[in-house]
Amino acid sequence: MAKKLSVSQKTKAKIFKRDNFTCRKCGFKGLSDNLEIHHIKMMVNGGEDHADNLITLCSICHYFSPDDESDFLTYIEEKIEGDVLDTFRKSKKSISIRTKTGQYKKARDGNLVSRAPFGYKILDKKLVPKEDSYIVQEIFQEFLNNHISLTQLAKKHNLSVNGLKKVLRNQTYLGNIKFDGQTYPGSHQSLISSTLFNHVQNKLRDLGIQ
Numbered sequence: 763m764a765k766k767l768s769v770s771q772k773t774k775a776k777i778f779k780r781d782n783f784t785c786r787k788c789g790f791k792g793l794s795d796n797l798e799i800h801h802i803k804m805m806v807n808g809g810e811d812h813a814d815n816l817i818t819l820c821s822i823c824h825y826f827s828p829d830d831e832s833d834f835l836t837y838i839e840e841k842i843e844g845d846v847l848d849t850f851r852k853s854k855k856s857i858s859i860r861t862k863t864g865q866y867k868k869a870r871d872g873n874l875v876s877r878a879p880f881g882y883k884i885l886d887k888k889l890v891p892k893e894d895s896y897i898v899q900e901i902f903q904e905f906l907n908n909h910i911s912l913t914q915l916a917k918k919h920n921l922s923v924n925g926l927k928k929v930l931r932n933q934t935y936l937g938n939i940k941f942d943g944q945t946y947p948g949s950h951q952s953l954i955s956s957t958l959f960n961h962v963q964n965k966l967r968d969l970g971i972q
Contacts, residue, residue, distance in 0.1 A: 769799045773811055781818035787827075788842045790820040798824040803831045822847050869941035872949035879934050880921070881953055889934075889950040898935055898953045902962050905930060912971070927971070930962055 769777075777799055784791045800819045803809030809831075817838070819827060828834050865875045874889045881898040882889050897919065905915055916926040929935075936959055937952030938945050 769811055769816070773813075773816070774799050777813065777816045777818055780813065784818065785820035785823050786817050787819060787823040787838055787840075788847055790823075790847065792820070796820060800824055800827055800834075802834060804829055820847070865941060869939050869944070869946050872939055872947055874934070874939060874948070874950070875941050879932050880925070880929050881935070882950070889948070891951055891953060895953055898929065899958070901926070901929060902935075902954055902958050906958070906962050906965055930966060933959075935959065 774794070778794055778797060782791070783794065783797060785797065790796070797818055798821055800817050801809045801811075802815050802817055805811075809815050823842075828837055869875050873887075874884075878884050878889060881892055881895040883892045884890075901915065901919060904910060904918075905912075912923050912926055916923045919926070921929065933940050933945060934948065934950075935953045936956055937948050937950060939948040940946075
C-alpha cells in the first residue's frame with residue numbers, strides 16, 4: 763500500500779488543478795478533502811515532488827495503490843468506475859461522522875475519550891484514580907518548588923521527558939475532559955488543584971518549555 767508522504771499545499775493545489783480534481787484511476791471528481799497526492803516513484807526510492815512524479819488519486823484508490831513504480835503504472839491503467847466505489851466512500855464517511863459524534867457526546871457527558879492518563883485507570887468504563895495517584899501531585903509540586911530539570915524529574919518517576927510534559931499540561935488532573943479543542947467538566951475525581959496547575963503552567967511558560 764502507498765505511504766502518504768508530505769507534499770506542500772502549493773504543490774497539491776497545482777496537481778489537483780492539473781488533474782481537474784479527478785482521481786486518475788477511478789475518475790472520482792470531488793473536493794480536495796476527498797483527494798490525495800501519490801508519488802509514482804516513492805521518495806524513499808529517489809522520487810521527488812516534481813509534477814511529473816505526482817498524480818491525483820481518491821482516498822480509496824490511494825489506499826490500495828502499490829509502492830513499486832512498475833506495479834503502480836500497471837495499477838493506474840486498470841481503470842475502475844468511480845460509481846463502484848461510492849458505497850465504500852459513503853460508508854467510510856458515515857463511520858467517521860458517527861465515530862466523531864459519539865466521541866463528542868462522550869466528552870460532553872464528562873467521560874474520557876482517549877486512554878487513561880498517568881495516575882488514572884479505567885474501572886467499569888469510568889476513569890478512577892489509581893492507588894498511587896498521589897504521585898501526580900508530587901510531580902507537579904516537585905517541578906514547581908525545586909530546581910530540577912525535566913530530564914531528572916522524568917527519570918525519577920520512570921517517564922520520558924515528553925511523557926512528563928504531557929502530565930504537566932494535562933487538564934484531566936483538574937477534573938476536566940478536553941476533546942477536539944474544547945474543555946468539558948469531567949465526571950471523574952480531580953488529582954490537583956487549579957492553583958497548583960496554573961502555577962506550573964506559568965513556570966513552563968517562563969522557562970520557555972514547549
